[in-house]
Every structure is written in C-alpha cells, then in structure tokens.
Amino acid sequence: MSASQVQALDDRLPPAVTGQRRAAAGGPTGVWLAWWRRLSLSSFAVAGVTAAVLWVAVTDLLRQGRLETVLSAGRAELAAPLLVALVVVTGICERIWPAERRAVLARGHVQDACFVALHAIVVIPLMTLLSVGAAALISGHAAWIEMRWTQHWPGWLLVPVTVVAMDGANWLAHYADHRFGLLWRFHALHHSQEELSVLTSFRAHPLMHTTGFLLAAVPVVALMPDRPIAPVVITIYVCLGTLQHANLRWTFGPAGRVLVSPAYHRLHHAPDTQRVNLGVVLTIWDVLAGRARFPSRGDGVGPTGLDGRPVPVEQDASAAPALLLMAGQLIEPFRAQG
Ligand SMILES: [Zn+2]
Ligand SMILES: [Zn+2]
Structure with a gap:
C-alpha cells in the first residue's frame, strides 16, 4: 500500500x-x-507543588520531633466533635426542611459519604501538613511580611482580624479555582454534585486545597507569626464553611448579608451562575468584587452541577459503583482534555 x-x-x-x-x-x-x-502535565505540576510543600512540612516536623503531635492536633481541629455534631444535626434538618426532597441513600449522598471517608483518612493530615509547610516556606523565604507590631494587639482584636484576612485569602484561592484552567480541573469535582447536601462540603479533590492553604498562610504568618490561632476558632470557621452546602433553603435572614448561607452558596453551585457567590464564610469579598447575588425567601430551588457532565457523576445511568467512580473522579484532572 x-x-x-x-x-x-x-x-x-x-x-x-x-x-x-x-x-x-x-x-x-x-x-x-x-x-x-x-496526560495533563499541568495537573502533575499542581501535584508536584503539593508534594514539595508536604516535603517541607514533614522534614521540618521530623527535625523538631513534632510530626505525630501536630497531626493529632490537626485531627482535633478538623474532625472536632463540634463539626461531627453539626453535620449530624444539619442532616436531620435536611430531612425535615429539605430544599429538594430525596431519599436518604440517594446516589449523591452515598458518593459524598465516600468523600467524607477520604477526607478523614487522607485530606485532614494533608491539610494539616499543607498549613505547616506553607507557613514554614513563607517565614523562611519572606520573613519581612511578619508584622511584629501586631503582637501588642489584644487577642480579641488580632484573632478576628486574622480570621477575616484568612477568609479573604480563601476567597482569592476560590476565585483562582474558577479563573485558571489548571486549578479548575481539580475544583470541578466539587461542582459536579447534582444533589447538594451537607456532605458535599467534603466532596473535593485533595489537590484542590493546595492554593487555599498557600494563600491563607500569608495573613496568618503576617499577623500572628508567634501566636497560634486557638483550635476552637479554626473549628468554628470550618463549621461555618461546612453548613453552606446543606440541602436547606436557609438564607440566615439579615445575617445572610454577611455570612454565606446555604441558599447563597447554592447559587454558586448552579450550572449557569458559578461566577457569583465565591465567598467561603463571609460575603464581603463578593460584595467588594461585585460578585454577590443574595437569594430571597421567595426564590425557587434551582438545579446544581455542571452542564455536559465533564466530570463522571453518580447520577449518570452508566455510572460505576461508588468507590470505583470516586477513583475515576480523582483521576479525571490528570487526563488531557480535547
Ligand atoms: Zn467554586
Ligand atoms: Zn461548594
């Protein structure tokens, strides 16, 4: 031929x-x-950056003989009984006042429960090490950002200012997730849920957290270089960030103008309004960026998820069993597109 x-x-x-x-x-x-x-090489680059930050954290902590202590402190903060209680109580509220009525064992709930297990086993130690590694890198290479004069501020002022600044950094990381294709590949999994519930807070690719922890460490190192934030403050912050995915129509009334409510965050999960309501706990960053869209009590409950299902989802008739599907969802960002 x-x-x-x-x-x-x-x-x-x-x-x-x-x-x-x-x-x-x-x-x-x-x-x-x-x-x-x-293969998507940019996704491997994100994995490489994450591995480098983890390496810094582990070597630092091993040198100080504090690896196990720090990991268990992280578990106490990020899997606190308060958070577990919040998830259980919110789950009960979802049964009584659901935004969308569905079975307890709906596929979306079962799939998100698998992500809760992944969160407990993999993501909590990963988050703990990311925050340690990011802080070590920033203090080691940009010590000039440490504002020593804030050390004279009383705790009641310094801690809230730091938490608000941290929330601003998290907003910026979330904006970057939507703005840049290589970060969106990891964030899309979170947005793929078509059956939102409180468990969706844990439906995230582990590598989605790297940018947030790197950026959030900046205000913490700058404002509180010598003092740790009390674990209970972090736990309350995590609880507020978890409640927003609840399958509830709650707008939080007047408080919803400042705090992200389930109804407010649901608009961010709608297939056509992802550019609004990027706030993690506070709405002020969306207001400042002209991206806030406040829900009202009379609003209907719109769909959530991604048009065209670019990430494999459990609601698809041909979806694999939960654990196999989760593996596919985690691998997806590493496939080249197009
Ligand atoms: Zn998002
Ligand atoms: Zn969300």
Whole structure:
C-alpha cells in the first residue's frame, strides 16, 4: 500500500484509531508518546507543588520531633466533635426542611459519604501538613511580611482580624479555582454534585486545597507569626464553611448579608451562575468584587452541577459503583482534555 493510500485510509478512520496506528508505527517510543499525550502535565505540576510543600512540612516536623503531635492536633481541629455534631444535626434538618426532597441513600449522598471517608483518612493530615509547610516556606523565604507590631494587639482584636484576612485569602484561592484552567480541573469535582447536601462540603479533590492553604498562610504568618490561632476558632470557621452546602433553603435572614448561607452558596453551585457567590464564610469579598447575588425567601430551588457532565457523576445511568467512580473522579484532572 502506498503512502497516499494509507493516508486516504486514515482519513476515513476515527481519530483514536489513527492515533493508535501512528503510535504502533512509531514502535515503543510512539506508544509511549501516545500515552504521554493523554496526560495533563499541568495537573502533575499542581501535584508536584503539593508534594514539595508536604516535603517541607514533614522534614521540618521530623527535625523538631513534632510530626505525630501536630497531626493529632490537626485531627482535633478538623474532625472536632463540634463539626461531627453539626453535620449530624444539619442532616436531620435536611430531612425535615429539605430544599429538594430525596431519599436518604440517594446516589449523591452515598458518593459524598465516600468523600467524607477520604477526607478523614487522607485530606485532614494533608491539610494539616499543607498549613505547616506553607507557613514554614513563607517565614523562611519572606520573613519581612511578619508584622511584629501586631503582637501588642489584644487577642480579641488580632484573632478576628486574622480570621477575616484568612477568609479573604480563601476567597482569592476560590476565585483562582474558577479563573485558571489548571486549578479548575481539580475544583470541578466539587461542582459536579447534582444533589447538594451537607456532605458535599467534603466532596473535593485533595489537590484542590493546595492554593487555599498557600494563600491563607500569608495573613496568618503576617499577623500572628508567634501566636497560634486557638483550635476552637479554626473549628468554628470550618463549621461555618461546612453548613453552606446543606440541602436547606436557609438564607440566615439579615445575617445572610454577611455570612454565606446555604441558599447563597447554592447559587454558586448552579450550572449557569458559578461566577457569583465565591465567598467561603463571609460575603464581603463578593460584595467588594461585585460578585454577590443574595437569594430571597421567595426564590425557587434551582438545579446544581455542571452542564455536559465533564466530570463522571453518580447520577449518570452508566455510572460505576461508588468507590470505583470516586477513583475515576480523582483521576479525571490528570487526563488531557480535547
Ligand atoms: Zn467554586
Ligand atoms: Zn461548594
């Protein structure tokens, strides 16, 4: 067969088949190249940055002999009984006053429960180490940002100012998640949920947290370089950030102008209004950025999820069993698009 005949045949075949033919024709190198092209290198770069921050944290803590102590302190903050109680009570409220009525064992709930397990086993230690590593990197390379004069401020002023600044950094990280394609690949999993519930707070790719922890460490190192934030403050902050995914129509009334409510955050999860309501706990950053859209009590309950289902979801008729699907959802950002 001549070269022009091969080309004519290739033109009639689907791209995947011609790609395999070309890969096979190129021998082992061609196969390797074809496999390599199926990967998203920018996602591996995010994984590499995360690994570097973790490395800094682990080596630092091992040198100080504090690795286990810090990990258990992280568990106490991020899996506190207060948070567990909040999830249980919110779950009960969701049964009584649901925004969308659905079965307890709806596929979305079961899938998000798998992410709760992943959160407890993998994400909590990861978050703890990310915050330690980010703080160590910033203090080590940009000690000039430490504002020593704030150490004379009373705790009742310094802690709230730091938490508000931290929330601003989290808003910025969330904005970046939506603005930059390489970060969106990891954030999309969180937005893919079509059956929001309090458990959706834990439906996140572990590598989605890196930007947030790197940015949030900046105000903490700047304002409180020597004093740790009391664990209970972090736990309350996490509780407020968890409640927003509840399957409830709550707007928080007048407080909802300042605090992110379930109804407010639900608008961010709608397929067509993701550019609004990026706030994590406070709405002020959205107001300042002109991205706040406050819900009203009379609003209907709109759909959530992503148009075209770019991330495999459990609501799809052909979805794999929960754990297998979760593996696919975690791998998805590493596949090349297009
Ligand atoms: Zn988002
Ligand atoms: Zn969300």
